[in-house]
Amino acid sequence: MNIRLLGAARTVTGSCFEVEVGGHVFAVDCGMHQGGKEAEGRNREMALYAPHRWEFILLTHAHIDHSGLLPRVKRFGFDGPIYMTPPTQALVEIMLLDSAHIQEMEAQWKNVRLKRRGEAGEVEPLYTVEDVHRVLPLLKQVDYGQKFSPTPGLVVTYRDSGHILGSAFLEIEAEENGRPLRVVFSGDVGRPAQLIVRDPTPLEEADYLFLESTYGDRDHKNEKESLDELAEAIWYAFRKGEKVVIPAFAVERTQEIIYCLYLLFRENVIPADIPVFVDSPLAIQATDVFRRFKSYYDEDMMALVKRGEDPFRMPQLKYTLSTEESMAINSFVGTAIVISASGMADAGRIKHHLKHNLWREGASIVFVGYQAHGTVGRRIVDGAKTVRIFGDDVAVRAKVFTINGFSAHAGQRQLISWVKTLKNKPRHIFLVHGEYEAQKTLGALIEKELGYPVSIPDYGEKISITVERAPMWWKEIEEEVPTVDWMSELIEIDRRLAEIETSKTWLKSPEAKVRLEKLKERVERLLAG
Ligand SMILES: [Zn+2]
Ligand SMILES: [Zn+2]
Numbered sequence: 001m002n003i004r005l006l007g008a009a010r011t012v013t014g015s016c017f018e019v020e021v022g023g024h025v026f027a028v029d030c031g032m033h034q035g036g037k038e039a040e041g042r043n044r045e046m047a048l049y050a051p052h053r054w055e056f057i058l059l060t061h062a063h064i065d066h067s068g069l070l071p072r073v074k075r076f077g078f079d080g081p082i083y084m085t086p087p088t089q090a091l092v093e094i095m096l097l098d099s100a101h102i103q104e105m106e107a108q109w110k111n112v113r114l115k116r117r118g119e120a121g122e123v124e125p126l127y128t129v130e131d132v133h134r135v136l137p138l139l140k141q142v143d144y145g146q147k148f149s150p151t152p153g154l155v156v157t158y159r160d161s162g163h164i165l166g167s168a169f170l171e172i173e174a175e176e177n178g179r180p181l182r183v184v185f186s187g188d189v190g191r192p193a194q195l196i197v198r199d200p201t202p203l204e205e206a207d208y209l210f211l212e213s214t215y216g217d218r219d220h221k222n223e224k225e226s227l228d229e230l231a232e233a234i235w236y237a238f239r240k241g242e243k244v245v246i247p248a249f250a251v252e253r254t255q256e257i258i259y260c261l262y263l264l265f266r267e268n269v270i271p272a273d274i275p276v277f278v279d280s281p282l283a284i285q286a287t288d289v290f291r292r293f294k295s296y297y298d299e300d301m302m303a304l305v306k307r308g309e310d311p312f313r314m315p316q317l318k319y320t321l322s323t324e325e326s327m328a329i330n331s332f333v334g335t336a337i338v339i340s341a342s343g344m345a346d347a348g349r350i351k352h353h354l355k356h357n358l359w360r361e362g363a364s365i366v367f368v369g370y371q372a373h374g375t376v377g378r379r380i381v382d383g384a385k386t387v388r389i390f391g392d393d394v395a396v397r398a399k400v401f402t403i404n405g406f407s408a409h410a411g412q413r414q415l416i417s418w419v420k421t422l423k424n425k426p427r428h429i430f431l432v433h434g435e436y437e438a439q440k441t442l443g444a445l446i447e448k449e450l451g452y453p454v455s456i457p458d459y460g461e462k463i464s465i466t467v468e469r470a471p472m473w474w475k476e477i478e479e480e481v482p483t484v485d486w487m488s489e490l491i492e493i494d495r496r497l498a499e500i501e502t503s504k505t506w507l508k509s510p511e512a513k514v515r516l517e518k519l520k521e522r523v524e525r526l527l528a529g
Contacts (some may be wrong), residue, residue, distance in 0.1 A: 001174055001181055002464050003210075006049060007033055007042065008433040009459040012214055012372055013065040014042060015433060017185065018054070021174045024151045025053045026080075028170065028185045029060055032068025032099070032126075034344075036374030043069060043126055048460070052077030056150045059084040060187030061167035062091035062251060068099055071131035074138065081140045083150060085158055087166030087293040089139050091251055091286060096136075098250075098282040100129045102347050144168065144201075162190030162200035163408050164252035165289070165296055171204065179467050183208045188433065189410045189418055191220060195256045196290070198298040200410070202421035208465050209426050211419065212409070213434030214370060216442030219411040226405030230260055231269045233364040233401040238271060238335045240362025242398075247350045247377055249343035250283035252408050253369050255290050255312070257339055259301075260406075262311035272316075277329050279320045279349050280341040287312050287319075330356050343368075344375040351376075355389045363398035368406045373435070383512070385499065402511065412442060419450060428471050429454045430463070 001021040007014025014033035019026055033039035042048075051073035059082055060066055070082065070092075084092065107125035114121060142148055147157050153175050158168040170185045184206040192199045203209075237244045248254045258278070264270045278284055291312055294305055304311070320326050326349055329338060340350040354376070357363040371377040379387050381402050386393045410418060419429070429452050431439040436456065443454040455471070457463060463473040 001176065001183065001466070002462055004462045005432070005457050005459060007031060007459070008065070008212075009457055009461065010434075010436040010439065011035075011039070011459075012370070012433055012435065013039065015060075015066045016049070016069070017210065017432075018049075019172075021181075022153045022176070024055055024154065026150070027051075027054050027057045027073075029066040029187070030057055030069045030073055031066040032064050034065060034346075034375075035372040035378075039374070043072070046072065046076040049073055049076065052079075054078050054080060056080040057082040058150070058156060058170055058172075058185075059088060059092070060161070060170060060185065061164055062088045062095055063164065063188065063249075064095060064099055066187070067092050067095065071096060071100060071127040071135045074135040075127060075131050080138065081150070082135075082138045083140050083142050083148075083156070083158075085143060085166040085168055086141045087289065087296055088168070089141055089166075090289045090292065091164075091166060092139065093136060094282060094285040094289070095251065096132045097129060100125070100127055100132045104128055106347075159201040160198055161187050162192070162194060162197050163188040164190075165197060165293060167197070169200075169203075171206070176466060177468075181208075181465070181467050182206050183210070183465070185210045186212050188212050188214070188408070189415060191407055191410050192414060192417075193223065194298075194408065195223075195259045196252070196297060196301050198296075200418055203418065203423075205424045206422060207427045207467055208471070209419070209422070209429045210432050211415070211429055213415065213431045213439045213442045214409045215407065215411045216415065216431065216434050216438035217412060218404075218438075219413050220407050221403075221405040223405055226403050227260055227264065227269075229401060229403045229405075230257075230366065230368075231264055233366045233399075233403075234264075234270050234274065234335075234337065236399055237362060237364040238274065241334055242360055242363040243335060243353075243357050244337045244364045244366060245350070245353045245357050245398075246337065246339045246366045246368060247343055247345045247354075248283070248339050248341060249369055249408075250280050250341040251286045253343060253406065254278060254280070254283040254339055254341070255287055256406060256408075257368060258287070258314075258317065259311045261316070261337065262314050265314065265316060271335075274316065274335055274337055275318055275332075276316045276337045276339065277318050277320050278339050279326050279329060279353070280339070281321055282348075283339065283341055284319045284321055326352070329353070343377070344371050345377040345380070346375045351389050354380075354387075355392070355394055357398055358387070358389075359395045359397050361397045364401060365398045366401045366403060368403050370407065370409070383500065383503070385503075412445070415442065416445065416449065419446060419452075426452055427467070428452070428465070431456045 004018040006016040015029040015031040017028040033042040103125040107123045110123040155173040157171040161167045161169040169187045172183045174181045342348045439456045446454050465471045
């Protein structure tokens, strides 16, 4: 079996593995690359994908970094079935339509700017709503635990990975030279005890495991602490009569935050009359999907539903679907909680709410999810004094809260525990879907604690695996290495450090201290050569 890494290699986004076995070619996931110009350039490099060769696609879950290029590969020649669980299908439909809409709007906006500057050329959207309508008929349902054979000589089983509603890890059994080869693609692995969804299903047996490693270098705080932090953020803004703005992924995180607010209201931890606006058409549609697929809930949520309670219908909640309703939130006087997307503050209505509230002392901005490099969210979390939104520099005066405990990803220890559920010793583990530093930490830990060999493949590499010998791999895609002006990079670091030195707020953040310690270690290593 050969596996080519077309994304999520030494980075988090763009999950896509091209698998070649017994003369058949297919893909596992087909996600969008996110965060920065280089990543976005990869979304347009369809020649690397060669989707006309793919017989089918196995989709682990609905998140855009796993599904976001499906309309594009369809446009560039893919025409086979795309397998996924029923909730994933419902979510993928709304997410791709939303994504296409964003692509179209952004292209339009860029073209207006080009024209205004008198420049030639035109930006094409990555794909359009029409492209999405062409790919939707290809979606096919397969449920957890149901073994199926998408092509002769291959058996695939979807198992609950406990990450978001409908998310799966894949067990793939292929026959090579008369011997079975078992490969597991983890997809994204959830955090045990997560709200709403079930815990990740234990692993069975695998010769090779492709393991996500988003939080390979840290553990999450516990749930109780996160609830307390959320309450603190709400009280902070409430005392000043300002708003609480929560950028949240439309799928899962938004529903989880609603659930948390439901718990805080129920226990009278926060004032009962604060309105909660769910201001994202996608999040509103996703919440509907959650209400439709109750049989995929975990026990606690199920018990709640059986008692006739519905967190998604609590009286404080207001779903603002129309643009007018959304804009009215800005003129709303007094404290309100605004949950909006995108989760990394790079697109969608959240940008308006940040523009209106970031500069307001007394407002709370609450990050409850992963912020990729190069995104607006990451810059705010990293302590930027101003960020650019809609072409304007907006000062960051609101209090920024980063709550890690809500992650839909397993933390370091939880990933190791999940790997430990394997009933056999795998021949090799490949770490994917993580930033390189985090991957190195996790890799070293797995090798030390479990004694399994680990590698961290790079973008464009092709790996050959069999049951007979150690894996081999080579680089298939040669990228141009950009020349870096190291001196000006260092001057930039210098300038930023000076900024931190003059800021008094950062000292209060224990996370900032930990990061600074890590930086210190790296600088020392650099100097030591
Ligand atoms: Zn995901
Ligand atoms: Zn992912």
